[in-house]
Amino acid sequence: MRKIVTLSIFLMFATSYGQQIDPLLSSDVNKQEKWVENRMSKLTLNEKIGQLFMIQAYSNKGKKHTAFIKKMIRKYHIGGLIFMQGTPKKEVKLTNLYQTKSKIPLLIAIDGEWGLNMRLKNSFRFPWNMTLGAIQDNELIEEFGKQVGLHCKRIGINVNFAPVVDINTNPKNPIIGNRSFGENKHNVTKKAMAFIRGMQSVGVLANAKHFPGHGDTSTDSHKTLPYLDFTLERLDSIELFPYKQLFKTNLASVMVAHLNVPSLEPKPGVPTSISYKVITELLKEKMGFKGLIFTDALNMKGAANYAKPGDIDLAAFVAGNDILLIPEDVKSAVKKIKIALKKKLFTEKRLNESVRKILKAKYWAKLHEFTPIKETHITEDIITIKDKLLYKSLMKAAITVIKNNEGVLPIKELSNNKIAYVKLGDSDNFTFTNTLKKYTQVDIISDENIAGLLQKLKSYNTIIIGYHKSNESPWKSYKMSKEEITWLEEISKNHHVILDIFASPYTLLDITSNINTTDAIIVSYQNSKESQEISAEIIFGAHEAKGKLPVSIKNIFPEGTGLSTPNLMRLSYTIPEEVDMSSKLIQRIDSLTTIVVDSLMAPGGQVLVARYGKVIYHKSFGYQTYNKKQKVKLTDLYDLASVTKILGGLPMIMKSEEKGLIKLKTTLGEMLPYLKESNKDTITLKEVLSHVAKIKAWIPYYLETVDSVTKIPFHNLYRKQKSDEFSIKIARNLYLKNSYTDTIYKKIAEAPQRKLEGYKYSGLVFYLFKKYIENTYHGKMDVLNSKYFYSQLGATTLGYNPLKKFKKEKIAPTEVDDYYRHQVLQGDVHDMGAAMMGGVSGNAGLFSNSNDVAKIMQMYLQKGFYGGKRYLESKTIDKFNHSYYANDSIRRGLGFDKPSLNPEVKASSKYASSNSFGHSGFTGTYTWVDPDNGILYVFLSNRVYPTMSNNKLGEQDIRTKIQDLIYEAILNN
Structure with a gap:
């Protein structure tokens, strides 16, 4: 039957x-x-x-x-x-x-x-x-x-x-x-x-x-x-x-x-x-x-x-x-x-x-x-570029967010969010942690036992737990051990936890009883390098999450579960072809950086190139010094010199103008009352930032504080140890008398004006910006810059006086100073005037790695928006990125350098659009963005090591030649 x-x-x-x-x-x-x-x-x-x-x-x-x-x-x-x-x-x-x-x-x-x-x-x-x-x-x-x-x-x-x-x-x-x-x-x-x-x-x-x-x-x-x-x-x-x-x-x-x-x-x-x-x-x-x-x-x-x-x-x-x-x-x-x-x-x-x-x-x-x-x-x-692009596209579309309590993903707040990473699983996690660290400071925490680990994690707000299993074959075990499940549960009790599974979604079957204690869960499916990189980018909002679970996890996460997350417009990292550039051509940058090192233009440095918000070239080259003992790492910091002007002084000026505290027609006398009745009184902000104010190019303040023959600093102005009266650190074991800051401001006020009309680059006014900013916002300039910009951007290495936060080994030496400080400058600002301001000035003083410079420059490129936050209005960026005196053959914007109007002058690549802008630095630094082509470029080096008399880098126009290559690498350019 x-x-x-x-x-x-x-x-x-x-x-x-x-x-x-x-x-x-x-x-x-x-x-x-x-x-x-x-x-x-x-x-x-x-x-x-x-x-x-x-x-x-x-x-x-x-x-x-x-x-x-x-x-x-x-x-x-x-x-x-x-x-x-x-x-x-x-x-x-x-x-x-x-x-x-x-x-x-x-x-x-x-x-x-x-x-x-x-x-x-x-x-x-x-x-x-x-x-x-x-x-x-x-x-x-x-x-x-x-x-x-x-x-x-x-x-x-x-x-x-x-x-x-x-x-x-x-x-x-x-x-x-x-x-x-x-x-x-x-x-x-x-x-x-x-x-x-x-x-x-x-x-x-x-x-x-x-x-x-x-x-x-x-x-x-x-x-x-x-x-x-x-x-x-x-x-x-x-x-x-x-x-x-x-x-x-x-x-x-x-x-x-x-x-x-x-x-x-x-x-x-x-x-x-x-x-x-x-x-x-x-x-x-x-x-x-x-x-x-x-x-x-x-x-x-x-x-x-x-x-x-x-x-x-x-x-x-x-x-x-x-x-x-x-x-x-x-x-x-x-x-x-x-x-x-x-x-x-x-x-x-x-x-x-x-x-x-x-x-x-x-x-x-x-x-x-x-x-x-x-x-x-x-x-x-x-094994083609097309295959690599497709793999990345597949992973971007697959990675799935299945839990996101209170919108913890993507991580938006960086300034007051202390983040740790804890590894579970027995496979590689290098790409994941390396990518996480590109967005902000993420500390890798480990311990042999859970008690020790919990103690180390006490001070952290957010814990990212990566579960990494073998990507060798689809048959490899994906299960968490009982100990790992316990650790996950214990960590989740008192912290915001983001759990990222680099294995089969079935991994979650054994930990469903602990799922309620986690704030966010990401299924990244596989432990490939691409999966690790893209998942980290999703965590910080460089990509949106799009995937949906192809299987159910009991009755907790049904098949089809998948939460979308926003793109916060942070930088992501990819290959050139994703932004219509040629890998083969962009790699030619390698040959130019090799020439830099081999021709003794600089001991080493870093180059970063991005297009449309995607970093497509990011390499270090050479060594920190010519002794070739320490290779340059991408995390190493460089003295930015005059690049500080557009990353340190200018952002706060733009913010002030945007808030209506000042206008472009505001005079220096109005901004700084001590300049009233001086020859700087009626100079407008627009004139100053365009370098048409007839202000003297610079003043070598330090020369009057050292013996003209021996170059030894005068004892009445300097001490080897810090004290209440001598607290301005110039360099290691060298402190300037506090009152000398007033002398600098006085010298600027009293400096005679140039007689000739027209353009003349001057950094003196950026010293004054520090005084204006601190008076207006009632705080120290370095703290204010960090508060309003750097910390929120996740630019953790961008800042003044880096020795307060970083070990000396992470900072490339700048110069062997035999004329003022008589020591190797490593972590103390090279610019003598900025040093006499305690390392904090609008004209110089910033240190950074290339990745963090890129963050603020990308914010400019995105018209003031980055990481889900608006730092400046679009109209503000446009206002300052404008050459107001172009009819007088003056290329400068307001603070920003612009492409040269004279073919003889190599301010930027010959291909750069008229809307592009940036700045160069005396120490061998350079950064530039081009809104018309979506290009961002950062070049960092210490060309002044061991001596600033070496200017082969500038003489050979290496920085702009690299920039030429970037444009030439654009497909169908």
Whole structure:
């Protein structure tokens, strides 16, 4: 009775299936048919039987294996090879060899679910399906399929056994898991369709596996025969759903799994891969599939345990399979098939049916016109910039925020947010922590026991916990240990915790009881460098989160959970092509920085280039000094010199103008009453900032404080130790008398004006800005700059007097001073006047690394907005980035330098737009932004080491030559 009911249900569901249009037909179907029939007419019985077999081939084995494959081709006329381990280069050589030995072109296959790297070294690895299942834009999946197809085609592969279309409804599935697009049948189907469309568009046969569905198993068919006790209704609605939809398309092939499914095959223990009911009656007849049908590997225990080699192959063919994948004994199989044919267990018509399909597939793959595969430039063709860009795009679209209490993500507030990072898991985390540190200070905290760790974390507001597991393969364990779960729980009790999972989302299954104590959870899926980098960028708002969970985490996070987060417009980090620039051309910067070091223009430095808010070149070069003991790091600080003018003095002036405290027509006498009645009284702010105020270029104040012969500082003005009266630090063991600051201001006020009209660069007024700012805002200038700008920007290295925060080793030495301070200047400002102001001035005094300079410059480029905050109004930036005296051939904006109006003067690149602006510094620094082209550029060096008499850097215009390269690297420029 049960069998009758089962059969009637089977027939009922069968009526819903249609017939697939033959997916193996080529565009020139008449020529294809003629070629196939011509081949068929010439094939012997042995050659026909040989076409059914696809055997394993390796490109990392020796001559003995190669001889074996050649023998199999010659003696048994095998129809195809599936390449396993090896390298693309060796595989191409062997494919060319094997194809020449075969009468009929070989169908070459691979398991390349996430690209060639699933099997081959030295090839590109894309994300796993579970990661891709989180993506909402299926056009990206199609592009992924296309790229995988192009890689396959390049090395002579015609069939890629992908995609996996199993619905992974069982979290304990040991073999599918990360290989599935997820548990939602609609999502899996749409992803599979997109992948197939992309791969087959470039001439590589796709393969949907593992029919009828391997997603809800807790055993591995490589080791045993999984048992699926599901009703037909269940199978039809879940497992078979993708196939029903895919058969409406041009899906070329299917792989049948080794499964025990009693509702499909009532005979006990018969694997689906050798079931006539499953393959012929269901797959071919009722579901109407017309493409190639492959068995899963016949050496897997799920099949091999059922019958002996040869017998299992015969059973698989009789069941309806076209290609017998990885047979254990071809000799025995051929013998058994020939005997079965004689005994009429199947007809030659049945044999011809499969052989015709195989030949049609070979024609479809253009094997009828096979020419040897090109053996040069393989690596360059299968590991490309396009692949890297696509990988990044896939990860950006996949990473998923599933919890975000009170909008903790992205982290907006940086100034009063002390952040720590704690690592869980046993895999690499360098890229993640390195990227986190690019946004603000993030301290890496660790301890051998939880008590010690909690003690160290007491002073922190936010804890980022990264759980990092191996990215080597999708089968690696992703589970947290009991100890790690306890640590997560304890840390979460008293801190804001952001948990980032660089592993399968199923990791969360074991920690659901502790989820309530975490503020935010990110699923980053994989522990690749790209995933780590992009996830860190999402945490700080350089990218928005877009992904949605492809599987459910109990009833806490349903499949489809995914919270969007905003883009705060902070800098992100990528490769040049993402912003339409050439990696090859941008790398030419390396040659110029090499010249800088080799020609003794500077011991070393840093270069940063960004476009459209994305950093595409960020490198350090050379050493801190010419003794070459300490290489420059990207975290090292440099004395910015006059770049301070636009990063230190000017921001507070712009803020004051914006608030209405001053106007461009405000006079210096109005800003600083002590200048009333002086020759500076009626000079306007606009005139001062444009350098047309006839103010003296500079005053060497220090010369009057040292002996003119010995250069030794006068004792009445200096002390070696700090005291109440001598508290202005000039350098190590050198303190200036406090009252001398008034002398400096007096000298500025009394300095005679130039008689000539017109432009003359002067830094004197920026000394005065310090006085104005501190009087107006009732605070120290360095504190105010940090409060209103640097700390909120996350520019943690940008500031004055860096020795108060950083070790000397992190600061590049500036000069060996033998004329005033008589010591190596390292962390004390080089500019003598700024030093006499205690290291804090509007004209000089700032130190920074290139990354933090870039943050404030990007804020300018984004018209005053950065990191979700508005620092200055757009109109303010425009107002100060304007050349008010351009009609008088004066290029300067208000404080900002602008492109030269005279070709002889190299203020910036010859390609820089008229809207671009920036500044250079005496110590060998330079920064510039170009709104028209979205370009940001930072160059830091200590060219004045060991002496400022060395100006080769300026004489060779290296900084602007590098800037030229940046523009030249813009594609289609």
